Amino acid sequence: MDLASILLGGLASGMVLFVVSVGLSVTMGLMGFVNLAHGGFAMLGGYAVALAMRHWGMPFFAALALAFAAVAALGVLLERTLYARLYRASELDQVLFTIGLALVMIAGVTLAVGPESQSIALPAWLRGQTDLGFLRYRSYSLALIAAGALLMLALWLGFERTRAGAQIRAAVDNRRMAESLGVDVRRLFTLVFALGSGLAAVGGGLGAEILGLDPQYPLRYLAYFLIVVAVGGLGRVSGVFAAALVIGVLDFVLKVEFPKGGAIFIYALAMIILLARPQGLAGKRA
Amino acid sequence: MSAPLLETQGLQKSFGALQVARAIDFRLEAGARHALIGPNGAGKTTLVNLLTGALAPSGGRVLFDGADVTRLAQAKRVKRGIARTFQINQLFRGLSVFENVCLAVAERLGAGGTMLAAAGRRAEVIAEATRLVELLRLGADAGRRIDELPYGRQRLVEIALALGLEPRLLLLDEPAAGIPSAESHILLEAIAALPRGIAVLIIEHDMDLVFRFAERITVMVSGAIYAEGTPAEIAANRDVRAVYLGGALDA
Amino acid sequence: MSLHEAAREYATRHRVRAWEALPWLAGLAAFFLFPNYLAFGTQVLVTILFALSLDLVLGYAGIVTLGHAAFFGAGAYTAAMLAAHAGWNEPLSGLAAAALVAGAVGFASGWVVLRAQGLALLMLTLCTMALLEQAANMGAAWTGGFDGMPGLAFRPIAGLFEFDVLYFRSQYLYALAVLFAGFVAVRLLVYSPFGRSLTGIRENVLRMHALGAPVRARQVRVYAFSAALAGVAGAVFVQANGYVNLAVLGLERAAGVLIILILGGYGRLYGAFVGALVYMLLEHSLSKAYPTAWQLGLGLTLMLVALYARNGILGLAAALRSRWSGR
Numbered sequence: 103m104d105l106a107s108i109l110l111g112g113l114a115s116g117m118v119l120f121v122v123s124v125g126l127s128v129t130m131g132l133m134g135f136v137n138l139a140h141g142g143f144a145m146l147g148g149y150a151v152a153l154a155m156r157h158w159g160m161p162f163f164a165a166l167a168l169a170f171a172a173v174a175a176l177g178v179l180l181e182r183t184l185y186a187r188l189y190r191a192s193e194l195d196q197v198l199f200t201i202g203l204a205l206v207m208i209a210g211v212t213l214a215v216g217p218e219s220q221s222i223a224l225p226a227w228l229r230g231q232t233d234l235g236f237l238r239y240r241s242y243s244l245a246l247i248a249a250g251a252l253l254m255l256a257l258w259l260g261f262e263r264t265r266a267g268a269q270i271r272a273a274v275d276n277r278r279m280a281e282s283l284g285v286d287v288r289r290l291f292t293l294v295f296a297l298g299s300g301l302a303a304v305g306g307g308l309g310a311e312i313l314g315l316d317p318q319y320p321l322r323y324l325a326y327f328l329i330v331v332a333v334g335g336l337g338r339v340s341g342v343f344a345a346a347l348v349i350g351v352l353d354f355v356l357k358v359e360f361p362k363g364g365a366i367f368i369y370a371l372a373m374i375i376l377l378a379r380p381q382g383l384a385g386k387r388a
Numbered sequence: 389m390s391a392p393l394l395e396t397q398g399l400q401k402s403f404g405a406l407q408v409a410r411a412i413d414f415r416l417e418a419g420a421r422h423a424l425i426g427p428n429g430a431g432k433t434t435l436v437n438l439l440t441g442a443l444a445p446s447g448g449r450v451l452f453d454g455a456d457v458t459r460l461a462q463a464k465r466v467k468r469g470i471a472r473t474f475q476i477n478q479l480f481r482g483l484s485v486f487e488n489v490c491l492a493v494a495e496r497l498g499a500g501g502t503m504l505a506a507a508g509r510r511a512e513v514i515a516e517a518t519r520l521v522e523l524l525r526l527g528a529d530a531g532r533r534i535d536e537l538p539y540g541r542q543r544l545v546e547i548a549l550a551l552g553l554e555p556r557l558l559l560l561d562e563p564a565a566g567i568p569s570a571e572s573h574i575l576l577e578a579i580a581a582l583p584r585g586i587a588v589l590i591i592e593h594d595m596d597l598v599f600r601f602a603e604r605i606t607v608m609v610s611g612a613i614y615a616e617g618t619p620a621e622i623a624a625n626r627d628v629r630a631v632y633l634g635g636a637l638d639a
Numbered sequence: 640m641s642l643h644e645a646a647r648e649y650a651t652r653h654r655v656r657a658w659e660a661l662p663w664l665a666g667l668a669a670f671f672l673f674p675n676y677l678a679f680g681t682q683v684l685v686t687i688l689f690a691l692s693l694d695l696v697l698g699y700a701g702i703v704t705l706g707h708a709a710f711f712g713a714g715a716y717t718a719a720m721l722a723a724h725a726g727w728n729e730p731l732s733g734l735a736a737a738a739l740v741a742g743a744v745g746f747a748s749g750w751v752v753l754r755a756q757g758l759a760l761l762m763l764t765l766c767t768m769a770l771l772e773q774a775a776n777m778g779a780a781w782t783g784g785f786d787g788m789p790g791l792a793f794r795p796i797a798g799l800f801e802f803d804v805l806y807f808r809s810q811y812l813y814a815l816a817v818l819f820a821g822f823v824a825v826r827l828l829v830y831s832p833f834g835r836s837l838t839g840i841r842e843n844v845l846r847m848h849a850l851g852a853p854v855r856a857r858q859v860r861v862y863a864f865s866a867a868l869a870g871v872a873g874a875v876f877v878q879a880n881g882y883v884n885l886a887v888l889g890l891e892r893a894a895g896v897l898i899i900l901i902l903g904g905y906g907r908l909y910g911a912f913v914g915a916l917v918y919m920l921l922e923h924s925l926s927k928a929y930p931t932a933w934q935l936g937l938g939l940t941l942m943l944v945a946l947y948a949r950n951g952i953l954g955l956a957a958a959l960r961s962r963w964s965g966r
Contacts, residue, residue, distance in 0.1 A: 506653035
């Protein structure tokens with residue numbers, strides 16, 4: 103494979119990682135809550151898309167929108183009833199709770215749909231290849247790259263230009279000060295959690311061709327999501343974006359060149375970055 | 389004049405553009421009874437943090453017993469004889485009063501690293517911890533968990549921990565804060581009973597306590613030393629009265 | 640409790656209580672009562688030892704790690720590779736080698752990793768383990784890669800007790816003896832001044848610094864000790880079962896031992912025993928027959944424990960006991 107193909111393939115993977123992980127990063131940066139079940143929201147979103155398309159004949163993008171809404175709503179419900187009780191709990195309790203929730207999601211999906219992996223039928227215009235002039239490449243991958251870039255832009259605008267965005271940034275930087283300035287941090291968190299879960303759902307649906315879709319999804323990719331978030335810096339969208347792309351490209355290259363054990367370089371790189379900058383690439387020093 | 393026990397030279401600390409300690413030249417003699425007063429935000433606790441090594445300075449030096457300890461880590465400074473209490477209690481909340489004090493004494497006696505002999509067999513640790521608990525009249529609560537105690541009594545445990553380290557310099561950060569006046573006499577007696585060999589620097593807002601205890605007073609304002617002298621001199625200093633003491637002494 | 644009583648309690652806390660003989664008596668009784676289940680029993684014993692090592696780090700020193708299987712695996716692969724490639728299959732010295740290697744890995748990784756806290760630390764422990772797993776995968780010539788190394792045979796223990804592939808008789812007693820030795824070491828450590836200082840580090844690390852304790856050195860020391868112990872557990876696993884594969888280094892094993900310890904009750908010495916026994920009994924009987932329902936039940940249990948019973952079974956028992964005795 104030539105360099106351009108590898109780069110594009112890696113970027114596409116990275117974009118999927120970004121879409122799924124960005125919600126986790128902002129959630130953890132805002133509330134300091136270790137949510138190991140985040141991959142579960144991505145999985146549920148993917149399943150929602152697959153099922154809506156298969157059983158209701160929904161078109162792809164409508165199904166994505168549905169998945170976003172449905173999983174976001176579920177996120178609100180879970181956050182208000184369960185997650186909120188553990189905000190002051192220890193890291194260990196949060197880890198335990200969210201592992202449990204992930205297992206429940208996995209079992210739930212297995213019981214409801216079955217253990218087989220699901221596929222999502224992409225719309226016709228995304229299948230096949232696109233001619234970019236200097237290169238012909240898989241349309242789907244190019245669309246993923248475009249989608250990820252658009253999301254990054256939208257999020258950047260949202261954070262920089264809207265009042266809610268400013269409040270979120272302030273609360274991530276210094277929650278107590280934001281509270282004393284009148285920011286309703288509780289409501290903010292519900293909003294962010296819903297948004298993050300919804301985006302993960304979209305990522306699960308969009309990325310089904312690349313990451314697959316089966317009940318083991320949440321735990322299989324947990325380490326990668328966490329690494330992207332930790333390396334990028336909690337609550338830093340730009341950091342998550344950079345980390346996701348780097349890891350996406352690296353992982354893609356390694357799968358091609360070093361299929362056996364090549365991921366060792368990703369873990370080594372993550373460790374080096376975390377040791378040199380524990381707050382992540384874009385994070386603020388504590 | 390003999391070398392002071394503690395000395396800072398041009399000590400300063402900035403957080404970005406914010407300067408919280410400016411060119412502080414501070415001296416403390418062995419056996420001193422020294423008070424540090426000033427309005428909130430003056431940098432008193434910052435100075436204590438710089439002295440103990442909890443905070444690294446942006447410039448200047450800290451000399452303890454003639455040696456330059458500016459680069460020395462907090463734990464090493466404790467071994468040299470600097471101990472402190474915290475403004476907000478830093479105790480082992482899930483453990484009992486007795487266990488808290490034992491931890492401090494064990495560290496001082498160098499027992500903390502012993503891996504294969506039982507802690508319960510260290511009779512000297514137990515004896516010393518018992519003495520300290522009695523000294524601060526905490527005997528009745530010795531077996532209770534910290535988080536079951538009222539705040540005032542927790543404050544006394546905080547002092548016990550510092551005393552357990554047998555320091556040569558004891559830094560007390562607002563020790564009386566939170567202790568109801570009915571109980572504060574226990575604290576005063578304990579401080580008054582401290583061996584003359586220990587130098588004590590006390591940060592306080594309770595002027596009663598300050599003027600009864602201190603032999604020298606330093607006033608800090610906005611990160612710098614504003615005035616220094618004997619209690620009488622400070623009380624008579626018009627600028628200090630204007631800036632800080634207000635009507636506190638007109639009783 | 641008066642001061643005198645408190646001092647006395649402190650001075651005698653380490654004394655061995657009569658009921659502490661029960662687990663060992665039960666272990667021996669099981670050998671005679673359940674001769675057809677000794678293979679399962681051996682797995683339980685190995686897991687208890689592994690969970691005990693994690694308790695030192697998590698329950699006493701307060702270090703949250705998702706990567707403790709790194710040391711279990713290091714010990715396992717040491718014993719396996721010595722037997723397969725160097726013809727060194729004497730079990731007791733294999734244990735010693737495993738302890739040394741795993742301890743060294745623990746010391747090195749602890750020294751590097753323990754300067755971090757919170758999420759960064761969690762990730763670093765996870766990455767360390769994943770790194771080792773990938774390395775084992777890459778070095779398939781040495782480690783057997785994904786398929787592992789089956790069919791490992793070991794010499795009789797102390798030259799006398801042959802490994803009994805069918806009924807696991809000698810394996811069970813071997814594991815029980817090793818567990819006993821490991822437990823004695825852990826118990827001594829926990830009641831030593833070092834162990835007490837670990838509790839202090841867990842409860843308030845800021846205060847420990849202010850008491851002059853060399854916090855990081857202590858943390859690295861217990862991390863290395865715990866790693867060596869986990870390595871011993873891994874070696875017993877390999878010697879008793881006669882095989883090794885990548886699963887010994889996997890997230891499933893690491894998360895599994897964490898769950899077991901929390902279910903039993905961390906920081907309580909015997910939580911490892913209770914947790915391993917209860918969990919593995921339930922898993923053994925339920926997960927094969929109803930795998931999905933097992934997963935669902937486990938997930939719900941974990942959520943409930945995190946919300947309402949964070950101190951596990953032993954914690955619940957202690958709470959009930961104090962409620963019953965009035966105060």
